[in-house]
Amino acid sequence: MANRLNQLLKQWRDSKDSQKWVLATIIETDGSSYRKAGAMMMINDLGQYFGLLSGGCLESDIMLQARRCWDSGHNRIVEYDMREEEDLAWKLGIGCGGMVRILLQPVDGENDYLQLDNLYALLEANEAAEYCQVIDQKSPKNTLSTAAPSDRPVAELGVFKQVLKPAPHLAVFGGGVDARPVVAIAMQLGWQITLVDPRTSYARDGHFDASVNLVRQPINSLGQSVWLQQIDMALIMTHNIKLDAQSLALVQSSAAKYVGMLGPIHRTDRVLDLLPINRDQLTKPLANPVGLRLGGELPESIALSMLSEAHAFIEQQDGLSISGILS
Incomplete structure (x- = not known):
């Protein structure tokens, strides 16, 4: 609904x-x-x-x-x-x-x-x-x-x-299989979605709703894109270190308030080495490893974890259990 x-x-x-x-x-x-x-x-x-x-x-x-x-x-x-x-x-x-x-x-x-x-x-x-x-x-x-x-x-x-206010705008970098539940849940939330992936074998037609703004240009050519100044959140999940580095560099000049990157810290260090900068030099705080500790290993669980953290961040909430049952 x-x-x-x-x-x-x-x-x-x-x-x-x-x-x-x-x-x-x-x-x-x-x-x-x-x-x-x-x-x-x-x-x-x-x-x-x-x-x-x-x-x-x-x-x-x-x-x-x-x-x-x-x-x-x-x-x-x-x-x-x-x-x-x-x-x-x-x-x-x-x-x-x-x-x-x-x-x-x-x-x-x-x-x-x-x-x-x-x-x-x-x-x-x-x-x-x-x-x-x-x-x-x-x-x-x-x-x-x-x-x-x-x-x-x-x-x-x-x-x-x-x-x-307009619906929150989420940019997803990476159109692999695990991006599909991310986009699907974000759509249920009523968010605007921009999906970025220049690879022809990713973000295929039929895998994502027609209302998703699909961007297929090379990531390092998107610096003047209007949508960059309209996004509230960005999730980087290309599973490619070079593309992740380009995505992370791009969102530094965006309007995003929340930036999350999939993967462990040691992998992100390799991404940062390609820029090359360290975490302290990023203009946007980086959520990495991304997500809340919800448990589960399936793509749907990981998507829920990432989006839950992004949702809590833009709503300025702490993401804790309301009843305290988990404390």
Whole structure:
């Protein structure tokens, strides 16, 4: 299921005039909840929804509430309070123990599609945007700005404001068999993916989704590539020392915040000797050996390990067990 905002908007754009749509946004939570303020979902009159605001427990009722938006053309605010035994959420058996307030807004040409067309264009151009939604039960009045003063969603003076960012962009250097689960999992996360491999026998057609940006030029010729300044993460896994060295040199001038390289330390030392520099001279911190200690030897397990570390890094989390059961 697509949950990233750019994926939701793509689903909507393909039939924005042939179906009725509602945008559902969590504007406030208190206590335990599946998603936090800012989470969005798109709903249409075919009974389909894209994205999740709960673990699937609230969606059927949200769908019913959305129909009132189509009838009135106005916003609707609904609240599910799992703290109260008399509340609908409790009767639905959710039992998360928290409260969720959701703003439902009809999406149509009369309200300029809530600026979602323009928002999608900005996200596709790798630009962040401040999206503002007026919190009332009147006709929608949403505004969009490229200014991004705050990363934290806030509800103040009757307006819900949040900065919406493009999906994270991962560059994978190496199109071997073990790159396939890396790309597949990253796609499930909704990430943008650039796959780089100049070798004709690697990254073959049919092994990777058509939405992957496949780059086949020699690695040492890619220094001026636009995508280099759009990536957030890079994983180097060509299994070729010379190509790994070229890849590592290339990403030093990129926008990547996280760089991981597959292989043991002694092999990476050989890669660095080809540059020739040492680890202290790298402009980007190098995760090597790459990944979290998840165990498993199959390519899928290794892919999960690498992507878990990259995910934790860009989300600025520690990657530790939430329950502490592993400590």
